[in-house]
Structure formats: C-alpha cells, structure tokens
Amino acid sequence: MGMTSKERVRAAFEHKTPDRVPCFLKGVDVAYGKLMKHFGVDSYEAVHDKMDIDVWNLWAPYIGPELPVQKTADGHxxxxxxxxxxxxMHWNGAEYNAHTTYYPLQETETIEQLDAWTWPNPDHFDYEAVARECGKHENRALRIGWPGVYQFVTNLVDAEKLYIDMATEPEYAQHLFDKMVEFELEYYGRMFEAADGRIDILCVCDDYGTQNGMLFSNDMWNQFFAKNTKRLADLAHRHGAFYLQHSCGAVRPIIGNLIDCGVDGLDPIQKVAGMEPEGLKADFGDQLCFHGGIDTQDLLPHGTPAAVTAEAERFIETLNKNGGYILGPSQDFEGDVPVENILALYAARRI
Incomplete structure (x- = not known):
C-alpha cells in the first residue's frame, strides 16, 4: 500500500525515500483556468485531484472592515x-499582475512613528476557515504562509527608501522588520492553533536574490533577517511543521545561513548560476529539502513536452535520493505555459 500525500511529503522533508516523488502545483488564475477547461472541472481542488497533487495551500481569509476601492486618474x-x-491590477498580455501605487510608510522616519502606525489586526482574519480546509484535505500535506521577514515590507515602503534606511538607519529598519514579524508570528500562530497539529509546512516568501546574485551581503542578511527567520522557523517546529523558505534568485551564498536558522526546505530553485541541482544536492542535500526547480522562465512556456519531462526527470534523479525533493515549477505557472507542458512536468513522476 502506498503512502498518503501527507506521509509522502513529510518523508521528503525527513530525508526518507518516499514511494514516489511528492509534488505541488501553483499557478496564476489563468493557468488554473486552462487546467480546469482541460479536465472539464470547475474548481482548483478538482484540478489537484485530477493531477494527484500532494500539497494543498490554505490561509485565513480577511474578514475585517471593508477595504475601499477607488478610481485612478486613468480609470483603473x-x-x-x-x-x-x-x-x-495590470494585464501584461498573459495574466494580471499587482502593481503597488501607494506605500503607507513611505514618509515614516522614526521608530515612534512606526509604533504609532495602525498595523494589521490579527483579529481581522478567519481562522475557522483553516480548520474547515484541514478537514476537507485530511490526506494531503497542508501548507500555510506567504509574507516573510523582508519581501512584504516592500509594499509598505518602496525598495529604494528601504535599502537606504538599512544602510543609514539600521535601528529603524530593524524595527520595521521586527514589527512585520510580530504580526506574522501572531497570524501564523493562530493558524497553527486552529489546525490543531494538521499543518505540515510553513512557507514564507522573501526574494533575497536576483538572477545574478544576492540583494544583500551575508553580513547584512545576518544583521537584518537571521533573527526573525529563526523565530518563524521555531514557530513552525513548535507545531510539528517544517519551515520552507521561498527566495527567488541566486541565493546560494546564504543557504548555510538559512540552515543555521533552522530552515528545513528551500523553494523555488530558480535556474540561475549556483542553483544547479547537482551542486545543491552534493553540498546541502542532507540538510535541506528542495522544492520546485522546473524552469518557468524559458523551458515551460517555450519548450516541448518531451524537454519538460526530461528536465523534471533530471531533477528527480538528482534531488530525490534518500528523499529531499518535492517536484514542481520554479515559480507559479504563468498564463503563457501550455497545458501540455504542465502535464509533461508531472508525467516525470513515473521514474
């Protein structure tokens, strides 16, 4: 008898050989729409069922005061x-992307002003929805998370000001990150409590790299992000979950830092220098579970189904030795990825 999805994913994180490589699915609405049409179904859940996907994402929806919508000068x-x-929301020809137009902390300059700002209220989210979703997906591995230590802050203040503050006002910048993580610890903590031990993965998103290298030096990463990364990893571990760090880009220089903070897995393994699966497995394969990796920038939108399957097979053969790998794309499937290439990625699970 084979493993359940939950058992399969947990085996991968525990570096045990699963009955087959586990997999996850993530995509923009347009990509899901194509898959629903292909399978003749009308929900994301049904797509996951049709494709035998092991991981299900859940969250606590916002239920606070109504949020205003207004018109811009050009009618958006x-x-x-x-x-x-x-x-x-901007249509780029394949799907919609969100573009921040107003940063509420752009003019903030002091720690006192940060403390006085009305931070999001953890009471304004529906944690009972987490429990309901857990009950609907008992056999799947369950994942929560999104905002992390750094990336979400760039919606509160633009990146240029943030980086200048990190260099010239480090105490202020640290307080900003700490305030963000204080909310996250409460928000994720309540989700864990509502799930009552059923959540398997906390995944937070912080893009620390570019396609050519890091946004920060190792020293600066340690200065601003190590403490709070460890706080979030500790939260996951207290609730019996694994901590999955999302970061795009060439982040190999901080992989050791992440491991020191208690990170259990790394996503999305973008196709950039230093993130080749062979080197990652050789150097970190006994300490990290790798998550993703099949290239969404060129291969999936432009390659043939055979080429997609071959690349997925390479990742499985390299990273799935003694567990330690969860198959999926290196980013969300975008609207320009053909359905046949999405299906070809998961066809590689036969090996």
Missing part, C-alpha cells in the same frame, strides 16, 4: 490591501 480600479498599501 485601485484596491486597498489589508496592510494599508494600494495597488492596481
């Missing part, structure tokens, strides 16, 4: 996020 709907920033 400008939405307000529960964190106070505003954004418009």
């Amino acid at each position: 709907d400008e939405f307000t996020h529960e964190f106070g920033y505003r954004y418009i």
